[in-house]
Structures are given as C-alpha cells and as structure tokens.
Amino acid sequence: MATAHSRALARLMVSPSVILLLMWMIVPLGMTLYFSFLRYNLLMPGMETWAGFDNYYYFIQQPSFWIALTNTLVLVLGVLCITVIGGIALALLLNQPFRGQGIVRVMVIAPFFVMPTVSALVWKNFFMNPVNGMFAHLAKALGFAPLDFLSQAPLASIILIVSWSWLPFATLILLTALQSLDSEQMEAAEMDGAGWLSRFRYLTLPHLTRSITVVVLIQTIFLLSIFAEILVTTNGGPGVASTNLPFLVYSQSLLSFDVGGGSAGGIIAVILANIVAIFLMRMIGKNLDA
Amino acid sequence: MKLRTAFLAATAIALTGAAQAEELTIATVNNGDMIIMQKLAPEWEKATGYRINWVILEENVLRQRVTTDIATRGGQFDIMTVGSYEAPIWGKQGWLMPLDDLGEDYDYGDLIPSVAAGLSADGKLVAAPFYAESSFTMYRKDLFEAAGLTMPEQPTYGQIAEFVEKLTDKSREQYGICLRGKPGWGENMAFLGTLVNTYGGQWFDMDWQPQIDSQPWQEAISYYVELMTKYGPPGAVSNGFNENQALFQTGKCAIWIDATSAAGRVYDPKQSEVADKIAFAPAPQAVTPAGSAWFWAWSLAIPSSSTKADVAKSFIAWATSKDYVKLVGEKEGWVAVPPGTRLSTYELPEYQEAAPFAATVLASIEATDPARPTKDPVPYTGIQYVTIPEFQGIGTVVGQQISAALAGQTSVEAALKAAQDYAAREMSRAGYPK
C-alpha cells in the first residue's frame, strides 16, 4: 500500500497540472468576475464605474438569455441523441464482415479531422445554400422548392453540421467496444433462439453502457461551448434563433462591446457549466467506476 | 523559371537577413477593392523594401478584431481599415494618429470635401479614404425592356414594388429584387437605415428616445419584409453586400439597391455575366428625400500606439494617392478604380469612358449630408448609423430582430417592439439623455 513518502511524491507529480489549471481558471476568471461588476464599454475606456449586480440583472432579464439557454440544451441533447443512436447503428453495421471494411472505415472517421470552421463553411455554402448548394440543386431536380436551411431551420441545421463532425468519434469508440464483445456468448444466445432484438437489448447494449457514458461525457464538454459553427453559418440568427450561451456572451461583449455585460454572461455560463459538470459527475462518474 | 526566381529570392533573404526589414501588419475587409490593393502592394514593397502581412477578414469579424485591439491598445495592427462610423469616434478618443502629414504631393485639396470631413476629428484627418460610396439602384435594362418597363429618373419605393412584381420569375431563378438581409449594423441596417429615413423615420428623437417602434419604422420594415419574401431570392437572411453582388453578377436579380462601389465590379465583364445589361438610378425615395442614400467611406488609419508610424504613413500615402488610382486603372482596368475619394479620379478621361456611372456616383456622394440625415431634426450625425459608441450594440440587435422578421420567425411588429425595448434599455443604462 501507499506509504506516506509515495503519497507525497504523488502529490508532487499531480501538482503542476493542478497549479496550471488553477491559474488558468482563477486569473482570467477573477478578472472576468471583476469586470462583471463594472459598467465597462470597450469603446469608452476610462469611464468604468461600479455597477453592482446590474450587469447580471440585465443579462438574465433579457429575453434572449432564456432562448439561448434553451438553444444550448437543445443543441447538446440533439447532437448527443443523433451521435449516440447513429453511432451505435453505424458501429453495429461496421462490425459485420464485408468487402472493403478498411476503406469504409476511413471514409466514416474522416469528418472528425475536419476543423469546425471548414465543416461549417462547407455545409453552409456547398450544401445548404438555397441557390447554389447541392441540396437546392437536388430539390430543383426533383421538382421541389429549395429549402433555405439556415433561415428556416437554423438550429436543426447546426445540429446536423455538428453531428456530422462528432458521429465518427462516437462510432469509433462504440465500434472498439463492440469488437471486445464476447462472440461466443453471442453465438450461444443465438443458438438458444434469442432474437436479434433481445440479443441487442440484453447483451450488446449493457456491454456498450460504459462507452456510451464516455461518449456522452466527452461530447458534452465540447458541445457546451460550440461557437465556430454558429459564427460561420447563422451568426446566431435569424434573430436569436440559433444563439447559444457562448454566442450570446460573444455578441454582448464583442459585437456590442459591452464587456461588463458580457463578463456577467460569462460568469453565468461558467456557473451553469459547472452545474452540468456536477450533474454529469454524479450520474456518470459512478457508471465509470463500476 | 518562376520557381527559380522564388528560390533565389528566398536564398537572398536568408543570406542578407532580410528578416530585419520592417514588417507592416494591415487589417482589412475582404471587399474587391481591398483584394486589388493586396494584389498591387508588392509594388510598394519593392519600392520601399518593407514587407506587409495581410489580415483579411469578413466585415463583422474584422470590426470585432480591430475594435478589440485598438480599445485595449493591443498594438497588433499597424494599419487598420475603418469606416466613417469609427473614424470620428476613435479620433476623438485619441486612438488614431492624425494624418495631416502624408507628404507634399498628397494633395489634400483633391479629396472630396464631404468625404474628408466625415473622416476627421477635431478638424484633423484621422483616416485616409480608400474608397467611398453612397447607395443607388442598379437594375437590368434588358429585363426592364422585355417587360416593357422604364425606370424613372428618380424612382420611388412604390414604383420599385410594382416593377419587382413584374420582374420576378422564380421558375427561372430570376428574382425581382435583392436587398441585404444579413444582420449587422453595417449590413442589413445600412440599407434599412436609408429606407427608414426616407419613410420619414429616425433612430432617436431630440431627447435621445429610441423611435424604433414608430410608424415610419413599421411601414418601412413591413414594406421590406413583404417585398423580400415575395420577390427576393431564397436565403436572403444570410445575404450581405458580397453575397448580393454575386447574385447580381450571375444575373439572378433584376434590381439591386446597394453601394455605389459595387458598380465597378458589376460593370466589369471579367467578373460579371451581365456587365453590358445594367443601368442605374438614384436610390429610391418614399416620403422624403432626406437620408435616402447612405454615405460610407472605407479608409486606412494608424492606431496612435503604433511604433511604425512613418512606414505606415508611407503605405497609406501610396494606397490613397492619385498615382494608386492610375496604377489600378492600368493594371486592373479603369472600371475597377477605387471610387469616391478623389475629385481627380472623376476628371480622368479613361475613367469617364470606362465607367458610365462615374458622374452619378460622384453626385450622390456629394449630395449626402450626414449632418442632416432625416426629415425631422435629430441630435446625431450619420445617415445609416449614429455616431455614438452605443450604436454598434443597438444596431446589431435591431438588425438581428429584423432578420428574424424576414425569416418569418416573428412578426415585424414584435421584432420592432423587441428592438425598441433593447435600445431603450441600453440608452438608459448609458445615461442618455446626456
């Protein structure tokens, strides 16, 4: 068992990471916290005055805050649903033997390597553009009126784009998990006459639980702070229809240059993110330990 | 051959340590005239031995980057591209270096007076005009002829609506009208600002009370939303200046009301499929001529914190000079010359010949009066914007709300109500009336 000496050593080894991350959190966050109590417009330097909780009040009280909050949740949950369900289906499919497995696998994981700005630009211009995009050309060829994705269904379009980027990640992890599934057990179940569905439900799914947990955890971390995809495609609009919390903070502090208000929004976002983190920790951390 | 020259040049740089050569970082917007400037800049680099790093960004992003940098005195840029909104405000803050010493042959007197005035603070030029624009109506004369229509000398928005209805044929991807829909105070609000003005509206009354839910705004915005929904191209909500220009150049729009600076490119047969089928008219009017056409000048400025002011000034003097205009004319074609800055440009016979729109553009720029933008008196200057720091935020949110109405996600009335509430709140937070 660990001795006092080795425990001290362990602490020493962990501490650089902890100290660095603490500094990364505390210094800028401290400044943000300070700014959030100021009336601070970037365009009027030297005119900062103490604002108390005004910025918080204004940030929460504006109608776009609640919309942004809902959008953030819809975005995270939507992408999670699509990637987890799609990932399981795709992993099951790719786990079957077929010709050219290697090539298909290479094609499927490719989107994960594409930077968010590029994937958003590609989808926006080459596919979703209602005049020159591929979807518009297809719709016209089939005799339909082209749908203007980014203004008619902005949030759904963004969910689609983000899901495309993250589906490979989910598929890969789930596929690796599937490959470690005991095939003898499967065969035994098959011989016992267990149908496809019950085999999936009682053998495959329990086996995948941990992997699904991991996918959910990692993706949530990244999805909560989705920004580039929105900036490039819809700019949060039309109106605030596709504004999530990070984008609202952005528009407040960098489009309106209201640093005080933006900082208050940032602090609120950090608090909410930590609530989500604690929630995840409770729900999922347990699952991971098992 | 090319490769060898490049290789030799690279070796020469490595050997002589040309890394010491002074480098300028220039932030600019990705409009056509700036792309030409970037293309021609090696001439200046060769002549002076300096090097330029270009940072070319989309308008909204550029504005955010540049403003963040200058307000925090980050010093990342030696030359910034700023508009006629920023120049006077930033000049007054002391953020921009006065540009009254650009050399003896710069000929300040040749700058169009209203443009120079719009870029000055406390009587000193703080940004050198690169190109300036007003707004006007561009239309397809072939389509007008085919439909048996004639554009009046001074169209009204009522007439435009009638024309547009007859000119739309969605089955052939021919849209009666293209207007800006992309939210942003410099995007959709630029056009909508003029529309509201000519309907008799204003941003603020004399007590700085926002007027966004007033009758003229309702009328103007309803007109816009109805017109665009019925006769505009799909996806109008994401169309800014550049997107509309592409649509017009590819023959998808019959009428386009936008910046006069687009003329050089839609008339350029190298870039435009409809170059020989276009005509133009002044910006339409409704109730009043006041503020029916905007004024904007993209210009080059030096942050006062710059440590390379002399080099930066030398570049600005080059890029906004008479000689630069001639250089563009010779290299890129006279129609592509940066418009609206110098009177001498309009006296060049080559330009007059290549650019049938020249006289109209000059006249409309000279006619704009940012000091008297509306029918009723207002406490501010600026036609499609208001020269107070709070305007960026308000303009952005109002633009967003109207784009939501254009997308059909909310009614015009609700959008303007939300915009008015936001503006009222921001103005009271900022302590107006001052």
Add this chain to the structure above:
Amino acid sequence: MARKTSPTRQAVVTVAAWSIGFLIFLPILWTVILSFKSETDAIRTPLQVLSAPWTTASYAEVQGRSNYGAHFMNSVIISLGSTVLALLVAIPAAWAMAFQPGRRTKDLLMWMLSTKMMPAVGVLIPIYLMFRDFGLLDTRIGLTVVMTLINLPIVVWMLYTYFREIPSEILEAARMDGASLTKEIVHVLTPMAVPGIASTLLLNVILAWNEAFWTLQLTTSKAAPLTAFIASYSSPEGLFYAKLSAASTMAIAPILILGWFSQKQLVRGLTFGAVK
C-alpha cells in the same frame, strides 16, 4: 467474425455500409472536387460540376494570395508544441492518479474536465489584456501555452484511463525485484504506456489543429495558423466556391492524412477506459 453469414446478408451489409460511408464522406469529397473546378463551374448543378473541365487555377490563386507555407508551419508548431508540453505536465499527474489514487482523485479529475466547459469568449478580454502586457499577442509561444492549458484536462484524463489499465501487479513485481522508481518508469511503465501516450498525442494534435477561437483572436499574421488562413476565405466578394474549397482542402488535408495513417494508434487509446 467466425460467424457464418449468408451471401444475401453480406451483400446487404456491404451495400449499406458503403452507401452510408459514402454519404458521410461526401462533404469532404465534394469539397475536393469543387476545388479543381473553375469559379463559374463550381456553382452549377452536381452533374454539370462533374463534367466540367478540371483545373488547378484556384490553388494557384489561393497560394498567390496567402502564404500557405507559413500558416501550415504555425499550425504544426503550435499543435505539436502544445501537445508535447501538455504531455510533459500530464504524464506525471496521470501516473500518480492511476497508481496512487487518493480519495479526491475522481473529484480532481472531474474538476479538471469542468475547466474545459468555461466558455472561451467570457475570458477573452482578460486574456487579451494579459497577452498584451506580456507581449504574447501574435506569438507562437503565447498560443502554444493557451492550447496546452485548453487541452491539458483531456490529456490528463486520457492518460489516466490508459494507465489505470496497466495491472499494478506488474509494478509490484518490479518493486519486489528492487527496481528504483526511475527504473520502474523507464523499463516497466513506459513500454506499456507508449500506445496510450501515442494515441493521446494524436488526438490532441487534432484538437489543437482544429481549434478555432483562440487561434483567431490571439494571432494576426506571424503566428496565424491554418484556421486564420481559412477565415480569410469565408465570404469573399464575387464567386468564391472554388477558392473556398481549395483553401479548405489545403487546410484539412495534412491532418486528414495524418489521421488516416495513424488510425489504429488513435483508436487504441480513444476508448477512455471504456473497454475492458
């Protein structure tokens, strides 16, 4: 794999897998195709695009307008540098957490991960001010440090889950043999940990390569990586599909190729301890 499958079933699976794989890959494939077309052809219908003549004009134009080589080098330096730095800090931490877990280890890990949820925009102004004061704006060092900090939690966590799977009996056996701590790490642990470290490295190079907020805000030209390069083609004037697709292809090609070649290494560590 041992299971027998009927030929029909195999045919169905093959067709399904290929079509889905093709659909997922289509956006990238289409981008590459468009990049070899002229601007006026690039906006036509898909069939017209395919039959249009091929050209490399867009690549020439993009190359003429921006310095791809410099952006590429910046991307390489920043993503590799930040990953290596993060590994240096994270390996000891993950090692200690995996083999000397305390009561608070789990909480500590979760706290680290939660720092990643902090919205970057919220702290931009403070970071910008600090960077200005330390003269770090538009420097590779500054950006490398930020990237290191951003990815550190993921690196620690990935390594931790990987290290934890190394059976501690092996370590104990080594200790019984009287191996010193350094020997334990160098001879026993490292060989077993290399695959995990390799895959962590790969994943983080990818994440750092693709990061598109800080890279855009904190650089202008000298340290600007490929994300900044692509930003200047996002909505240029006139027709721009071919130029945009050429620039996109140039921005994603290096990491795509790296990803494909190192697929196996990447996947091995991507399990985050989820597969036993």
